[in-house]
Amino acid sequence: MPSNAGKRGSNPNDSAWFTGEALARLAAAHKDVSWLLDRGYKTDSIIEFTGNRYQLSARQRNALKRAASSSIQNKRRKSAMLPFEAAKHGCLYVDGFNLIITLEVALSGSPIIKGSDGVLRDLAGLRGTYSLIAQTDKALDLIGRCLRELSVPEAVFYLDSPVSNSGRLKKSILEHAKNWEMPVQVVLVPNADVMFYGMERVVSGDSIVLDRCLSWFNLSLKIIGDYIKDAWIIDFDSTSILLQSPKKT
Template structure:
């Protein structure tokens, strides 16, 4: 690992022990049942979150966890139907939503809050908006991605990074440096509209809900890597009732 990389606990908050205590998670799970019931009947998510969040007096971070983890039954089932395995992708290329996967793994490695969502994904609460910096956990995250890919028969990997995000060029270089030791052909591309580009693809690696709703098929690779290799997990279970 580059000794110059900053040591950072990505996606953590000093209040997390209070906001995601056992009692708080039970309250979030109850609120999620109510939220999903209303979503299934066509109500608007944003207005619902204001109402439910105010009723339970949730913090902004708790509201984000609830919003990110909860989708309607229709959307949840549609996403799960399009989810494919690594074995399904044998001898094919996979398309990785770079910031989405790497930041989630950085949060996992930082023991930050990960939310197990009702569509089967794991999502973080890092909340990075247009800013990013390579940290010590980036090195570890890329090592885990390479370790997972080396155990597959995937022929090629293409990472896509939002060109407008700060340090995207540095991250591209960092990924390519790591990929030199991987057993799979790897490309990294900076794009202005990553989301809309991935809408057209199969075998997409992301947990972004909008991409999941629009892409042809996707892999739950982030969750698989976390469950396979990250042992000190800080997971809030909002998977709901299956």
């Protein structure tokens, strides 16, 4: 059974770190980060410098890093992004943990960061540890619903085998997929990221994957936008940055 170990990707200080003046300060820091990235400075050095300047917490700095990409990266990623109408033309290759965890975080009401490249990313930072939670079943249901509505003919999920409970997640995906009306495979591999290098029709929000795959779908954006209306999405590029707030619980 899934664990009820609380929200995925939440922190008790999020309401202070990602609302009001703190959020406006983060938006200003994000502009600085983007400016420095476009001038060739290294990401880690930029985050350290900007974080110190704006007196940001480690979690706020992580949010900045998750949102950061250069103009060149943004252009390349967006040019490789496929329209959702193309999903029906072939198999989708899914970065399983990446997509599922992002949806679990959104369903938990925890902050989701919208990057400059238009991709939604979470702050869960599980780093090799994973357990099924109450939101896992709902996340899988939403994935199946989206795949059916897009008339996807087939899907292959790749999961990192060294991550804890990857076998249990594989079993859960296959169980849910019985209702998806399409062939679904789940493949355990030592490193899922490398499977997508040079591949077309990838589903992922991982920056490294997006920079190395040939084409991709921004499926997390569609699923959250269509089905999780109360998700807490933080967009540092938004002109209404001060209006963003966590969902009520």
